[in-house]
Amino acid sequence: GLYTASDQIVLLTQENVESILINSTAAMIVEFYASWCGHCVAFSPTYKALARDIKEWKPAVDLAAVDCADQENREVCKTYKVRGYPTIKFFHAYSKPDYEGLPFREFSRNVQDLRHKILDKLETHGEPWPPACPPLEPTSQMEVDVFFETNDVKHLALIFEDATSYVGREVTLDLLQFDSIAVRRVLNTEESLVTKLGVTEFPSCYLYYPGGNFTRLRVDIEARAFYSYALQRLPGVVRSGKPPPVSTELLKNNTEDPWRPFDKFRVYMADLESTLHYSLRVELGAQSVFQGRALTSLKAYISVLAKVHLAELSDTYFPGRPIVTNLLKDLNSWLQKQTGDRISYEAFKEKLENDAQSPNSTLPDGVRWVGCQGSQPHFRRYPCGVWTLFHVLTVQANSKGSDPQEVLRAMRSYVHNFFGCRECAGHFENMAAETLEQVTSLPTAVLWLWSRHNVVNNRLAGALSEDPQFPKIQWPPPDMCSACHAVKDNGEHTWNLTEVLKFLLTYFSSDRILTDYLESESQILEKQREKHASQQVVHIAERHAERRAREALDFRKHPLETEPTEQEEEEEKGGEVEEEEEGPQDETATEEEEEDEEDGLAGDMVGRSSEPTPWAKPEMELGRGRQQARRRPSFVRMRRDPQEDIVDLDSFVNQHYKAKALQMATSTRVKRRSLQRKEEQEPGPVFGLGMELGAGLGMVGLEPVDAGFDLDFARPRKRLQKRDVAGQYFGQEAELRHKGRLMSVLTIGFSKVDISLCVFLYFLSSLCLLVMYLFFKNRLRRRRPKISVP
Numbered sequence: 001g002l003y004t005a006s007d008q009i010v011l012l013t014q015e016n017v018e019s020i021l022i023n024s025t026a027a028m029i030v031e032f033y034a035s036w037c038g039h040c041v042a043f044s045p046t047y048k049a050l051a052r053d054i055k056e057w058k059p060a061v062d063l064a065a066v067d068c069a070d071q072e073n074r075e076v077c078k079t080y081k082v083r084g085y086p087t088i089k090f091f092h093a094y095s096k097p098d099y100e101g102l103p104f105r106e107f108s109r110n111v112q113d114l115r116h117k118i119l120d121k122l123e124t125h126g127e128p129w130p131p132a133c134p135p136l137e138p139t140s141q142m143e144v145d146v147f148f149e150t151n152d153v154k155h156l157a158l159i160f161e162d163a164t165s166y167v168g169r170e171v172t173l174d175l176l177q178f179d180s181i182a183v184r185r186v187l188n189t190e191e192s193l194v195t196k197l198g199v200t201e202f203p204s205c206y207l208y209y210p211g212g213n214f215t216r217l218r219v220d221i222e223a224r225a226f227y228s229y230a231l232q233r234l235p236g237v238v239r240s241g242k243p244p245p246v247s248t249e250l251l252k253n254n255t256e257d258p259w260r261p262f263d264k265f266r267v268y269m270a271d272l273e274s275t276l277h278y279s280l281r282v283e284l285g286a287q288s289v290f291q292g293r294a295l296t297s298l299k300a301y302i303s304v305l306a307k308v309h310l311a312e313l314s315d316t317y318f319p320g321r322p323i324v325t326n327l328l329k330d331l332n333s334w335l336q337k338q339t340g341d342r343i344s345y346e347a348f349k350e351k352l353e354n355d356a357q358s359p360n361s362t363l364p365d366g367v368r369w370v371g372c373q374g375s376q377p378h379f380r381r382y383p384c385g386v387w388t389l390f391h392v393l394t395v396q397a398n399s400k401g402s403d404p405q406e407v408l409r410a411m412r413s414y415v416h417n418f419f420g421c422r423e424c425a426g427h428f429e430n431m432a433a434e435t436l437e438q439v440t441s442l443p444t445a446v447l448w449l450w451s452r453h454n455v456v457n458n459r460l461a462g463a464l465s466e467d468p469q470f471p472k473i474q475w476p477p478p479d480m481c482s483a484c485h486a487v488k489d490n491g492e493h494t495w496n497l498t499e500v501l502k503f504l505l506t507y508f509s510s511d512r513i514l515t516d517y518l519e520s521e522s523q524i525l526e527k528q529r530e531k532h533a534s535q536q537v538v539h540i541a542e543r544h545a546e547r548r549a550r551e552a553l554d555f556r557k558h559p560l561e562t563e564p565t566e567q568e569e570e571e572e573k574g575g576e577v578e579e580e581e582e583g584p585q586d587e588t589a590t591e592e593e594e595e596d597e598e599d600g601l602a603g604d605m606v607g608r609s610s611e612p613t614p615w616a617k618p619e620m621e622l623g624r625g626r627q628q629a630r631r632r633p634s635f636v637r638m639r640r641d642p643q644e645d646i647v648d649l650d651s652f653v654n655q656h657y658k659a660k661a662l663q664m665a666t667s668t669r670v671k672r673r674s675l676q677r678k679e680e681q682e683p684g685p686v687f688g689l690g691m692e693l694g695a696g697l698g699m700v701g702l703e704p705v706d707a708g709f710d711l712d713f714a715r716p717r718k719r720l721q722k723r724d725v726a727g728q729y730f731g732q733e734a735e736l737r738h739k740g741r742l743m744s745v746l747t748i749g750f751s752k753v754d755i756s757l758c759v760f761l762y763f764l765s766s767l768c769l770l771v772m773y774l775f776f777k778n779r780l781r782r783r784r785p786k787i788s789v790p
């Protein structure tokens with residue numbers, strides 16, 4: 001069909017038509033159309049605009065549509081005697097089953113005309129009057145005098161106008177969903193009231209209070225939109241069912257964070273950075289792998305954030321602090337270099353967290369909402385940040401870019417692929433699909449996003465997700481930009497687009513962004529250093545535990561394993577080569593990816609492995625030692641990573657967690673010393689091999705691998721040695737391996753001291769036995785002559 005539920009139009013079908021049209025408490029307007037009919041297609045934007053325009057009238061009158069081209073709806077259209085398209089019919093509240101509706105004859109494609117027709121029809125309502133609909137006829141002095149005796153409201157707004165004007169009735173219905181206020185129209189012929197209030201202008205609006213007090217409502221332009229906006233914001237006036245607005249003082253208690261006072265006329269960098277944090281770390285973090293459209297989308301998103309103006313290379317579209325823009329640029333250049341068809345989030349995260357520790361490059365961790373604060377933790381925040389971020393980017397592109405749709409395309413695909421609110425993403429995609437192609441210049445891109453945002457605001461006004469303290473309005477409201485609003489000759493509200501563009505370019509300009517509430521760059525960098533350091537400690541501890549577990553497992557599986565068979569050797573070699581050929585992206589693959597591979601992506605992976613990634617190339621050139629040194633930590637595949645084993649614990653101790661690190665370093669050194677001693681006792685060739693591997697790592701600027709950290713590591717070393725020295729050490733190696741294993745089996749769970757003590761006691765007891773043996777032997781010998789003498 002031509003409409004969706006997000007157009008705020010009820011979609012009628014054979015199943016629901018009766019329940020919606022018959023006996024409804026609200027009057028219904030129904031468009032009968034055929035989706036193949038050109039007139040209907042052309043009329044549909046007007047009907048959607050009408051739905052947005054009279055959204056606040058819903059309890060009294062609602063819009064619906066039915067697609068008669070749909071086979072399933074044919075009966076509906078037949079029942080209501082529809083023969084041409086589009087046909088619009090009015091159904092009174094409480095319509096009977098046989099009622100066929102009142103057709104609109106000769107309606108134009110003009111929202112105002114349609115609205116007036118609806119009002120005319122509403123007034124023809126006999127009894128029962130729609131319960132939610134306020135009286136639409138003009139009021140009199142008599143009624144006003146007793147008004148507060150019979151109505152429990154705070155404000156009575158009187159709109160003075162002539163008989164042909166619809167403003168009074170429109171504003172009355174615009175305020176229908178608001179408590180504490182009532183609106184009545186007064187005709188210019190109601191002399192007593194006109195004289196009492198001294199009214200000279202028609203239309204004009206007065207606020208009337210108990211006791212006969214009154215005051216004129218001051219607005220920039222005497223028109224419906226201005227009256228409605230001003231009346232909805234009077235003190236005590238609140239959308240029905242919503243809590244009354246409270247002062248910012250009281251807001252303090254509703255959120256976990258302290259309330260941060262802010263200027264609603266300004267954009268805050270804290271909101272933009274918080275949005276980036278949430279988007280890059282949380283929202284994108286929900287993906288394990290980016291591939292296909294998601295990968296393209298990720299690249300386009302980061303690319304617009306990091307895009308630089310040709311004349312000012314330091315100036316990115318994201319108008320952030322240097323530490324943040326440096327990070328975005330690094331991230332972007334890394335992403336653009338990735339030629340593979342998938343990137344894991346882990347690999348992306350490594351770059352995002354600046355694990356390579358490039359100077360002055362980081363994204364502050366955590367959120368600190370300011371202009372996007374909500375009165376409750378579930379209001380505003382991130383989605384507010386997303387809108388703000390992209391408004392800023394379109395404004396930045398307006399002065400720096402050349403492709404009018406670049407930012408909008410990036411936003412569209414980001415929202416489509418990653419935005420957590422899937423329904424929002426669907427609605428946004430519909431809007432983009434309908435009109436994004438019409439954006440042909442940079443200023444229209446700015447205006448396109450503004451107008452689409454207003455469409456969303458209109459749809460969400462009064463919704464559950466609306467923060468009562470920050471109602472959804474058509475933005476910017478008159479008190480923010482009076483020049484943005486205008487009225488046509490017929491009194492209809494319109495936007496002055498030149499003024500709106502001027503306002504947006506100023507409001508979202510990078511020069512005006514406030515940096516209040518931001519953490520200082522030095523604090524952020526210090527935190528980053530601490531984070532890296534503590535991550536290293538965690539890695540060491542985890543790997544340590546992992547290795548111990550593996551040792552225990554190995555021992556349980558093969559308590560007295562000796563020389564591996566030829567086949568085992570080959571398998572190990574094969575596995576090793578396969579691991580080496582995988583690029584860093586694969587290294588970081590999660591369990592889920594691995595399952596994917598098993599489910600059929602394996603072929604793809606194999607294909608990829610033959611094409612080394614830009615990361616893999618230099619690694620291969622530098623050889624195995626470097627490859628190992630550059631591997632990322634991975635707990636999934638339980639690989640050993642020499643680089644992690646060679647953490648500079650001492651400097652870490654000096655800087656940060658002295659106590660923790662000391663404890664770990666002590667246990668490490670004890671073990672290292674004991675194993676070093678063990679290694680020293682072993683014959684020359686193995687020692688030579690350790691030196692050889694150490695030298696290999698030294699070449700890439702790393703300390704030699706500490707064998708004390710990795711008992712299993714001895715195996716690949718010996719294999720390497722076997723390959724390099726062409727069989728020279730075969731016999732010794734077998735012997736050593738056997739010995740080493742036997743030793744490790746015998747010494748499991750005991751320290752060197754325990755073992756030495758054991759040996760010592762063993763010798764001592766043997767000695768005792770020997771002494772006793774000799775003693776008794778001597779005594780026997782001394783006795784024997786006595787016996788032999790007769």
Ligand SMILES: Cc1cc2nc3c(=O)[nH]c(=O)nc-3n(C[C@H](O)[C@H](O)[C@H](O)COP(=O)(O)OP(=O)(O)OC[C@H]3O[C@@H](n4cnc5c(N)ncnc54)[C@H](O)[C@@H]3O)c2cc1C
Pocket residue numbers: 371372379380381383384385386387388391415421423424425427428449450451452453454456457460463465466467470471472475476
């Ligand atoms: C792409 C997208 C689609 C969404 N779709 C839905 C949806 O379908 N359903 C849903 O419940 N929520 C949706 N949301 C969330 C919703 O739009 C709001 O972002 C959220 O409810 C928070 O509202 P807010 O009061 O902070 O104001 P927001 O609407 O988030 O606006 C943020 C700030 O932008 C400024 N602003 C307001 N209007 C405009 C404008 N027209 N032009 C320029 N600046 C403006 C104001 O300063 C405002 O405070 C969507 C969000 C996004 C980013």
